Amino acid sequence: MDMKLFEYKAKELFRKHGVPVPEGFVVSSADHIRAIPGPVMVKAQVLVGGRGKAGGIKPAQTVEEAREVAARILGMNIRGYIAREVLVEKRLDIAKELYLGITIDRTRRCLLMMASPEGGIDIETVPDNKIMFVPVDPFIGYQPFMGRRIAAFMGLSKDQEAQVVTICQKLMDLMVHEDAELAEVNPLVVTRDGKVVAGDGKVTIDSDALFRHKEFAGFPEDVTPLEEKAKRLDIAFVQLDGNIGVIANGAGLTMATLDSLNMYGGKAGVFLDLGGTDDPKKVKDAVLLMEEAKPKVILLNIFGGITKCDTVAEGVLEALKERDIKVPIVARIKGVNEERGREMLSEAGIIPASGLSEAAEKASKESQR
Amino acid sequence: MAVIVDSNTRLVIQGITGYQGSYHSKAMRDFGTNVVAGVTPGKGGQVVNDIPVFDSTIEAVRKTGANTSCVFVPAPYTRDSVLEAIDAGIKTIVAVTEHVPLHDEIHMVAVARSRGVTLIGPNCPGVASPGKAKVGILPSKIFRKGNIGVVSRSGTLTYEIVNAMTEQKLGQSTCVGIGGDRVPGTGFIDVLELFEKDKQTKQIVLVGEIGGTAEEEAAEYIEEHVSKPVVAYIAGRTAPPGKRMGHAGAIIARGKGTAESKIKALEGAGVKVAGVPTDVPRLLIE
Numbered sequence: 083m084d085m086k087l088f089e090y091k092a093k094e095l096f097r098k099h100g101v102p103v104p105e106g107f108v109v110s111s112a113d114h115i116r117a118i119p120g121p122v123m124v125k126a127q128v129l130v131g132g133r134g135k136a137g138g139i140k141p142a143q144t145v146e147e148a149r150e151v152a153a154r155i156l157g158m159n160i161r162g163y164i165a166r167e168v169l170v171e172k173r174l175d176i177a178k179e180l181y182l183g184i185t186i187d188r189t190r191r192c193l194l195m196m197a198s199p200e201g202g203i204d205i206e207t208v209p210d211n212k213i214m215f216v217p218v219d220p221f222i223g224y225q226p227f228m229g230r231r232i233a234a235f236m237g238l239s240k241d242q243e244a245q246v247v248t249i250c251q252k253l254m255d256l257m258v259h260e261d262a263e264l265a266e267v268n269p270l271v272v273t274r275d276g277k278v279v280a281g282d283g284k285v286t287i288d289s290d291a292l293f294r295h296k297e298f299a300g301f302p303e304d305v306t307p308l309e310e311k312a313k314r315l316d317i318a319f320v321q322l323d324g325n326i327g328v329i330a331n332g333a334g335l336t337m338a339t340l341d342s343l344n345m346y347g348g349k350a351g352v353f354l355d356l357g358g359t360d361d362p363k364k365v366k367d368a369v370l371l372m373e374e375a376k377p378k379v380i381l382l383n384i385f386g387g388i389t390k391c392d393t394v395a396e397g398v399l400e401a402l403k404e405r406d407i408k409v410p411i412v413a414r415i416k417g418v419n420e421e422r423g424r425e426m427l428s429e430a431g432i433i434p435a436s437g438l439s440e441a442a443e444k445a446s447k448e449s450q451r
Numbered sequence: 452m453a454v455i456v457d458s459n460t461r462l463v464i465q466g467i468t469g470y471q472g473s474y475h476s477k478a479m480r481d482f483g484t485n486v487v488a489g490v491t492p493g494k495g496g497q498v499v500n501d502i503p504v505f506d507s508t509i510e511a512v513r514k515t516g517a518n519t520s521c522v523f524v525p526a527p528y529t530r531d532s533v534l535e536a537i538d539a540g541i542k543t544i545v546a547v548t549e550h551v552p553l554h555d556e557i558h559m560v561a562v563a564r565s566r567g568v569t570l571i572g573p574n575c576p577g578v579a580s581p582g583k584a585k586v587g588i589l590p591s592k593i594f595r596k597g598n599i600g601v602v603s604r605s606g607t608l609t610y611e612i613v614n615a616m617t618e619q620k621l622g623q624s625t626c627v628g629i630g631g632d633r634v635p636g637t638g639f640i641d642v643l644e645l646f647e648k649d650k651q652t653k654q655i656v657l658v659g660e661i662g663g664t665a666e667e668e669a670a671e672y673i674e675e676h677v678s679k680p681v682v683a684y685i686a687g688r689t690a691p692p693g694k695r696m697g698h699a700g701a702i703i704a705r706g707k708g709t710a711e712s713k714i715k716a717l718e719g720a721g722v723k724v725a726g727v728p729t730d731v732p733r734l735l736i737e
Contacts, residue, residue, distance in 0.1 A: 084695070186553065188663045188700070191560050191634045206705050220561035263553050290699075291552035293527050318697040333631055333697025334605025334660050337686035338728050344689045345727055355697035357549065358576065358588075358606040385607040385614075387590045388474065416614070417590070438611065439729050 084263060085287040088127045090169045091301060092265075092283035099256040101249055101267070102279045106171030112153035115145060121173040124151045126158060126165035131204075136160045141173060174279060179269035180236050181205055181213075182249065184257045193218040193257065195250065197232040201269035202281070224254040238272065245278040246270075261291030308375055315367050317354055324349025326449045327377030327409075329368045331356040331384050339383045342438055348446030351377050360389040360417070362397030369401035369411070379410050381445035383438065386417025395423040399430050410448050414441035453580035453625045454600070454645040454652070455543060455569060456484070456519060460584045463488040463511045463541070465532045466523035467499050471547070475523070475588055476500050482585040487515040508532075509539040519543040521577065521586045529573055530555035537568050545586045546572035546636070553699075556634045563636050570636025574699075576606040576628035589613075589626065597622015599735065600646035602639055603658035604631050604665070604700070608686055612658055612728050619732040624651040631660070631698030639669035647677050654680050654735055657722070661687030662701040662708040670716035682734045683717050684725040685710045 087095070090108040097103055105119045108127065126138030133139055138160050142148035148170055158165045181201035187194035195216040198208050205213070214235045216228050229250030233243035249270070257265045264286040271281040292298055305313070312319030318333065326343060328350045330336040336355040343350055352375045356364050365384065372380050384394055394415050401407065414435040415423050424434040433448070435441035462479065466472040467489025477500045480486045488511035489499050495506035505511040508520065520536040522529060522544060529548045536544050537559075544563065551573040563570035571578055577587010582596040593610055595617040603609040609628050616623065627642045629635045639657060646652045655677070659666040666685060673681055688710040690696050692703040703709050714724050723734045 084699075186557075186633055188633050188665070189668065191564070192557060220557050221565070258554060261552055261554055288553045290526060290550040291554065294552075318695075320694050320696060322691060322694075330607070332605060332607030333701050334603070334608030334658070334686045335611060337660060337690055337696050337701065338608050338611065338684075340690065341686060341688045342727050350689070353696065357697075385610050387588065387607070387610070416611070418592070437729065439727065 085289050085292070085298065085301065086129050087285045087287065087301065088129065088167070089125065089283055090127055090167070092285040093280065095256055095260055095285055096280050096283055100252040101256070102277065103283070104172040104174055104279055106169055108167050108169050109152065110156070110167045112149040112156060115149050115152060115170060118142070118145055118148050118170060119172045122148055122170050123173050124148055124155060125169045125171065126155045126160055127167040127169055128160045128163040128165050130161045130163050133160055138165060174271050174281060175274040176271050177274045178272040179281070180272065181208070181268050182232070182253065182270045183264070183266035183268065184253060185264050187217050190217050192220050195228060195232060197235055199236045205268060224251065226251065239276070241276060242272055242278055249278060256285070261288045261295060262286060263288045308371070311371060312354070315364070315371065317356055317364070317368055317371065320353040322350050322353060324351040325378040326350050326445055327352045327354070327372040327375055327380045329354045329356070329372055329380065329382045331360055332358045335383065335385055339381065339438065339442065342442035343381070343446055346443045346446035348442065348449050351375070358387070360384050360386045360394055362389060362393050365394055365397035366401045369398055369407070370405060373405060373407050373409060377409060379412060379445050379448040381441060382411060382413040383441055384415045386415060390419045391415045391417045391423030392419045392426060395426040398432065399426065402430055412441055412445040412448065414438065452649050452651045453583055454642070454649050455571070455578045455625060455627060456584040456586045457580050458583050460485060460519045460586065461515065461517045462486045462519050462521060462586060463490060463508060463515065463517035464521050464523065465490045465508060465536065467491060467502065467504055468494050468497065469523055472523040473499050476502055478591060479585050482579070482591045483582065484584040484586060487517050508535045508541065512539045512541065517541065519586060520545070522546040522548060524548060526550040526552070530559045533559045533570065534562060537562055537566055541568070543569045544571070545575065545577045546570065547575060547577060547588055549574040551632070553634065556632060560634050560636045571627065572630045572636060574632045575630030576609060578625060578627050580625040581623055587628065589628065593617055594626070595620070595622035598624050598651055598653040599656060600624050600649065600652040601626040601656045601658070602642040602646070603628050604660050605658055605686065608728065609658055612656065612684065612731050615729050616732050616735065619736070621732055621735050624649060631700050633663065633700045639665055640672045643669060643672055643677055647679060652679065654682070656731060656735070657681055657683040659683065659685045659713055660698065660701050661685070661690050661696065661703050661710050662698070664708065666713035667716040670720040670722065673722060674720035681722045682725065682731055683722050684728050684731055685713045
């Protein structure tokens with residue numbers, strides 16, 4: 083799982099690396115608002131788009147009004163996410179909104195800078211001629227000429243262009259030094275007094291690099307308790323909208339299992355990917371975790387590599403020993419000692435299957451009972 | 452002939468003294484791979500499964516003539532190990548390790564590609580040429596010698612499909628698992644180019660998944676440059692947008708990378724696309 087940061091955390095990183103941000107602070111209770119730096123915006127801290135439309139961003143003129151607005155926003159459910167904190171931030175006097183972002187260019191295998199003179203809206207809806215892509219050759223690295231190309235594209239005054247060039251450099255510093263996989267400023271605001279400031283901030287940290295960023299440990303994240311548990315067990319957990327709980331080893335195989343279910347009219351509700359492992363301990367953890375997600379059927383599809391099928395089956399049986407699992411389980415384990423593994427599972431009341439299609443068919447049938 | 456690994460492969464295993472490295476050094480040798488050396492800094496002089504261990508890759512290359520490396524070292528040290536292998540003159544590297552930081556990946560992939568080094572992975576199951584050599588962690592028993600080239604972004608799904616092929620007596624020339632990360636060292640197009648030139652390979656199987664545009668680009672390449680018949684399977688037809696499906700790369704983001712778009716592009720290039728993995732053998736026989 084990648085680590086998406088809340089706006090206020092993203093802006094802390096902006097500040098650390100020198101990307102200008104409006105003055106502000108974050109609170110989890112309206113009473114904590116004691117003073118404000120003039121007129122402010124009160125912004126719900128949730129990791130979901132369309133906060134503004136959902137009423138999660140409101141202006142306030144006075145401390146009293148800010149408290150009132152904050153009290154209304156805190157606890158608000160915005161598309162399934164609860165606003166537990168609000169960012170109270172000095173209101174920007176906006177003259178123009180731009181867009182600046184850095185992401186990965188998978189085709190060119192390098193970082194990619196994206197810029198548009200039209201910010202503040204979904205960048206996907208910006209026409210092609212209004213968006214500029216600047217790939218960053220890994221051997222060249224970010225250089226000021228890239229920032230100058232971007233600034234020139236935005237149609238600004240000379241002074242503002244210089245500010246944008248600096249911001250490009252700082253945002254790239256953040257991207258590289260914080261091991262980010264996305265750093266986005268949308269909108270990048272030009273104020274009426276000619277300053278260029280980050281209006282909003284989106285940063286996603288590469289979770290594979292967290293070993294060298296101890297400072298991110300304990301960063302607040304928007305995850306459900308089950309997602310949290312899966313993360314600790316190093317299992318990929320995805321909530322879907324069907325009623326079959328799918329456990330498989332490997333992302334491709336898990337997706338193929340979902341696709342096969344679909345062929346037989348079954349729909350997956352939870353996706354658990356153990357990664358390319360067939361470690362019996364992990365299989366056991368996954369079965370227990372899956373039971374908590376309350377699916378109607380559990381479908382286990384393990385393609386054995388190193389471990390023998392009977393050993394993997396033992397992992398499943400141990401889960402059953404530890405907890406009285408009432409949900410029917412369809413299991414298909416492929417590899418060495420397959421027969422023995424299947425026997426063990428049948429004896430324990432688990433529905434065995436030999437092929438992927440057979441397993442998908444049986445699980446779909448169970449889910450429609 | 453086969454591609455990437457064959458009877459000329461002289462393998463050094465970086466991280467041989469760990470559990471994975473040690474287990475798979477034996478599995479690879481049993482498959483027929485000529486495993487000549489292992490490397491673990493500080494453990495030079497040891498022997499693992501009769502394979503001599505060296506402190507550095509350059510020493511292993513000088514003393515054993517290794518020309519291929521398999522990297523099992525933990526993610527924080529993978530970039531160091533891959534660059535060490537490149538620096539030592541190794542021309543083919545299979546990096547099995549998963550969870551390599553993205554910025555490390557961009558760096559090592561850039562260096563490998565600019566030096567003409569074939570880097571497979573990271574986060575990949577490796578490469579197997581049945582009857583010749585295997586470098587990586589693919590289960591040996593699923594393979595059968597033959598003339599179908601397999602290239603895949605997945606691990607266990609590749610095993611599923613290769614196993615289904617073998618059950619139908621459809622053998623493989625080489626099976627290449629390029630890995631599911633966003634910045635793979637070797638992509639579909641690199642491998643398609645090799646299969647097209649390879650005399651042993653008569654048909655090609657391409658296993659893709661949602662996310663990115665690698666399959667669409669492969670389709671374009673197939674249309675223009677590949678004369679051999681191609682069968683494909685794309686995992687994730689039923690995956691919803693915005694959810695990362697296990698692999699770092701498997702996500703339908705901003706409306707891009709859907710299975711529909713990939714299937715359409717491949718079919719447009721004359722590729723037969725299987726609805727489920729177990730359909731692949733049938734399409735190969737047709």
